[in-house]
Amino acid sequence: MERVSVLANPTSGHGNGEHAAEVAITRFHQLGIDVRAVVGRDAAHARELVDEELAAGTDAMVVVGGDGIIHLALQSLAGGDVPLGIIPAGTGNDHAREFGLPTKDPAAAADVVAAGWAETIDLGRVDRDGAPPTWFGSVMASGFDSLVSDRTNRMTWPHGRMRYNLAIVAELTKLRMLHYRLTFDDGDPIETDLTLVAFGNTRSYGGGMRICPGADRSDGLLDVTMTNSASRLKLITLFPKVFSGKHVELDEVITTRVRTARVECPGINAYADGELIGPLPVTVSAVPGALRVILPPVG
Known part of the structure; x- marks a missing residue:
């Protein structure tokens, strides 16, 4: 250098x-x-x-x-x-x-x-109708987690992690199933009710929540984590497990891997790297080898 x-x-x-x-x-x-x-x-x-x-x-x-x-x-x-x-x-x-x-x-x-010492890794790409593409490095969120982000952005107090935690509590009181239309790769569209859908190029978002614990930043795929419970109690039980990635072992959590997905859900915004992208629908894709990033040397 x-x-x-x-x-x-x-x-x-x-x-x-x-x-x-x-x-x-x-x-x-x-x-x-x-x-x-x-x-x-x-x-x-x-x-x-x-x-x-x-x-x-x-x-x-x-x-x-x-x-x-x-x-x-x-x-x-x-x-x-x-x-x-x-x-x-x-x-x-x-x-x-x-x-x-x-x-x-x-x-x-x-x-x-x-x-x-630089490694070449994948990036996620979000294409939204009528807008230029947006790149992301970590996770694209949609559903309950993006509703929490919406609320967090409207709040002026407190600061840091506590504001996010309070937003979670507030959104839990309004918890509901959301109707998604999902198209994975070249498959047929799937109509289903879910609480959230997250697409991970890497494992965590929200300050260490390992929402996609199996994500590999260099496999050319996005890890998809979906939850399908409208029970506040179950979601509260699930929440602490997200920090260890153990939530994927629960029956209410579904995971898969995709190269690209079309995500549709009325009234829901997409967030990536914690930043507002805009309202669904979007197409989200993994783009292999899109970034060189400097990391601690191996060995």
Whole structure:
């Protein structure tokens, strides 16, 4: 690594992003690496700056923050040769968790980037009627989990994980089955009532919930997890098991793997990497080898 571009979100992790960026940039300088800082006024401006950096040439696009700012960077990095580096500084850090990166030590994360060991992995792609494609690295959510995200985004208090937990409790009081029309690969459409459907390129979302515990980021497939219970008690029982991935052993949970799926459910939004994509229907696909990402060296 001779030159890296650093995309920072100062507000990540309730302000931890700014400190993490300072530590990481200092470490890069100590290692003799030239750094170009990228800080946009807003998401659209940040995306423009990322595109400019990629056009100018850089050895890596290093993102300081959480899954949201990584999601932004993926829109420019997908299908290209410039690798993604990550300095974790978010609340959820699901990408960092998947890749085994140090989440509490920005200098150590910068050392991983400097070592430059990159792996080529898959990405998920969401195509929505009349909209440009959206890329994601972790999980696309639809159903109860996206209703929780809708509510979380409307709330202004509290911060962090507690806000998400309160949104879960609030949505449980309104729990209902949702009518889906699902078409997997080249199969016939399936009409069914479910609580949620999640598509995982990697295993976790929501800050460590292993909703798709068997997902392999390099198999060219998306793991699909579906739940079909409208019982509040059963869903409350299921929830703690999601953190270990044991929920897939329950009768109320159905899993499969697909290359592509058409997902239809009236009134439900799709979220990917925790970011709002938009209302269903969408087509979601696994795209093999779409991203190079810098990971801790093997061995």
